[in-house]
Amino acid sequence: MKKKLSIPTITRLCMVFQQCDELQIMGILRVSSTQLGKAIGVPAHTIRKDINCLGEVGDTGSGYDVARLKAHLRRALGFDQIRRACIVGLGRLGSALMDYEKFGASGFSVVAGFDSSVNRIETMQTRMPVYPAYDMKEVIQREAIELALLAVPAPVAQATADVLVASGIRGIVNFCPVVINVPETQVQVRNINVINEMRVLSSLMTLGE
Amino acid sequence: MKKKLSIPTITRLCMVFQQCDELQIMGILRVSSTQLGKAIGVPAHTIRKDINCLGEVGDTGSGYDVARLKAHLRRALGFDQIRRACIVGLGRLGSALMDYEKFGASGFSVVAGFDSSVNRIETMQTRMPVYPAYDMKEVIQREAIELALLAVPAPVAQATADVLVASGIRGIVNFCPVVINVPETQVQVRNINVINEMRVLSSLMTLGE
Numbered sequence: 388m389k390k391k392l393s394i395p396t397i398t399r400l401c402m403v404f405q406q407c408d409e410l411q412i413m414g415i416l417r418v419s420s421t422q423l424g425k426a427i428g429v430p431a432h433t434i435r436k437d438i439n440c441l442g443e444v445g446d447t448g449s450g451y452d453v454a455r456l457k458a459h460l461r462r463a464l465g466f467d468q469i470r471r472a473c474i475v476g477l478g479r480l481g482s483a484l485m486d487y488e489k490f491g492a493s494g495f496s497v498v499a500g501f502d503s504s505v506n507r508i509e510t511m512q513t514r515m516p517v518y519p520a521y522d523m524k525e526v527i528q529r530e531a532i533e534l535a536l537l538a539v540p541a542p543v544a545q546a547t548a549d550v551l552v553a554s555g556i557r558g559i560v561n562f563c564p565v566v567i568n569v570p571e572t573q574v575q576v577r578n579i580n581v582i583n584e585m586r587v588l589s590s591l592m593t594l595g596e
Numbered sequence: 597m598k599k600k601l602s603i604p605t606i607t608r609l610c611m612v613f614q615q616c617d618e619l620q621i622m623g624i625l626r627v628s629s630t631q632l633g634k635a636i637g638v639p640a641h642t643i644r645k646d647i648n649c650l651g652e653v654g655d656t657g658s659g660y661d662v663a664r665l666k667a668h669l670r671r672a673l674g675f676d677q678i679r680r681a682c683i684v685g686l687g688r689l690g691s692a693l694m695d696y697e698k699f700g701a702s703g704f705s706v707v708a709g710f711d712s713s714v715n716r717i718e719t720m721q722t723r724m725p726v727y728p729a730y731d732m733k734e735v736i737q738r739e740a741i742e743l744a745l746l747a748v749p750a751p752v753a754q755a756t757a758d759v760l761v762a763s764g765i766r767g768i769v770n771f772c773p774v775v776i777n778v779p780e781t782q783v784q785v786r787n788i789n790v791i792n793e794m795r796v797l798s799s800l801m802t803l804g805e
Contacts, residue, residue: 392803394637394796401795409775426775428603465802466795479692484790486688489773493791494798534797536790558797560790564698566618566635575800577793581693581745581769582702584786586610586675587603588743588767589703591784593674594601 396437400460402427403434407457419450466494471532475547476539477502477517480562484536485513498530503543520547527554538562605646609669611636612643616666628659675703680741684756685748686711686726689771693745694722707739712752729756736763747771 392400406426410418420431420438427434438444441463444456461467472490474481477500490497500517502508508517518526526532535556539547544563551559551574558575561567569576601609615635619627629640629647636643647653650672653665670676681699683690686709699706709726711717717726727735735741744765748756753772760768760783767784770776778785 394800397799397803398796401792401799404795405789405792406775463803464795464799466798468798468802470794470798470801472794479688479695483688483692487790489791490794493795495791495794533801534794536794557801558794560793560797566615575797577796579788579790579793580614581696581788582698582704583610583614584769584788585679585681585699585704585743585745585767586613586673586702587607587786588769588784589675589677589679590606590610590673591603592679592742592766593677594606594672 392440396440397464399427399429399433399437400441400464403438404457404460404464404466407453407460410453411457416453417450418453418456422450469494469496470534471495471530472497472534472536473499473501473527473530473532474536474538475501475520475523475551476537477507477511478538478540481536481538482511484538485515495534497536498532499526501526503539520550523550524554527551527556532556534558534560536560536562537567541565601649605649606673608636608638608642608646609650609673612647613666613669613673613675616662616669619662620666625662626659627662627665631659677703679704679743680739681706681743681745682708682710682736682739682741683745683747684710684729684732684760685746686716686720687747687749690745690747691720693747694724704743706745707741708735710735712748729759732759733763736760736765741765743767743769745769745771746776750774 403423406423420434424431424434444451444459472495474484474497485500497515500515501520501523503520505519508519511517535551537559541563544565544567548559548567548569552569556574561576561578564580564582567576612632615632629643633640633643653660653668681704683693683706694709706724709724710729710732712729714728717728720726744760746768750772753774753776757768757776757778761778765783770785770787773789773791776785
């Protein structure tokens with residue numbers, strides 16, 4: 388079943404998956420759409436509608452069976468498939484990402500790091516292969532890398548994204564505090580922007596509910 | 597005007613503000629709700645409704661004047677006010693955040709860092725004062741800090757959040773890959789979760805539009 392879903396629906400379903408994961412760790416067996424909606428910050432009926440987009444889970448009424456819902460989402464969202472990723476820009480943030488241990492357990496295999504400084508590449512101690520930026524296209528294609536975590540300085544973000552697009556990458560998590568433009572039919576971008584999150588908190592203090 | 601707005605509306609308005617900022621840098625003077633909606637990933641009428649929540653901007657029809665919309669949002673969302681923030685956990689990610697230069701220009705003043713390792717505190721070279729974790733409550737109250745960027749190891753995230761709540765903090769940006777529970781009438785949390793963003797990209801590859 389390859390149904391077309393909107394980006395907001397997919398985003399919420401990924402959050403539901405994350406919630407199921409945490410509920411399972413806590414040993415909670417059942418969850419209602421009201422509880423899920425509350426955790427995610429949307430109405431319960433939105434959660435039910437999103438989940439229904441993926442077909443029958445098997446039970447409703449008195450809520451969802453957490454394990455069954457999680458397995459259903461895993462299959463429907465394609466998390467059974469390991470996705471290969473790389474980290475582009477190995478400054479403090481990029482290095483911190485290289486040390487992050489949750490990728491493997493979450494179905495992602497980070498197989499390469501890239502940096503424009505050959506000196507940095509040669510001196511850094513890492514668990515994964517690191518390459519100079521000029522090898523990016525070749526390595527991405529050879530290693531069949533689909534995802535990139537972009538952590539380069541903002542002024543070179545767009546130029547680096549252009550190389551990623553030309554290399555055939557399919558998704559970019561952008562940590563640079565600028566919008567990057569990519570051909571949207573070809574590559575998807577998710578922005579991680581700490582200033583924006585701080586602004587939301589600040590606004591909530593000013594006029595939140 | 598202190599109107600109560602929903603969290604999704606505030607989140608989108610902050611993204612509109614960010615877009616205005618970037619449009620201004622590019623020298624673009626006018627923008628339509630269609631263009632804003634496309635950049636943010638929601639329908640144009642949602643953008644218009646969100647902006648209308650804040651009262652009259654002054655022009656519509658042929659789009660918004662970028663500078664006027666930005667000034668309007670700045671005032672309405674309370675960005676004129678400087679918010680004081682701290683970084684909790686000074687490992688690789690926390691240290692990277694300390695070096696991040698955009699806080700000041702964005703109306704945030706990061707005035708303290710905290711870490712449980714006294715040795716780390718004593719040896720690290722920083723531009724801002726750093727304190728041992730046991731001084732957290734005292735420093736947060738003395739310095740009137742409202743926001744915390746939480747970058748501690750996941751197993752101590754909740755205990756650290758509890759101390760932040762007891763210190764009177766009003767907002768937390770949570771970088772730990774676990775949900776933290778706080779009294780929601782008192783403290784707001786925004787989660788930054790790289791795995792979740794990668795999952796959204798992965799799902800989009802599997803079944804996206």
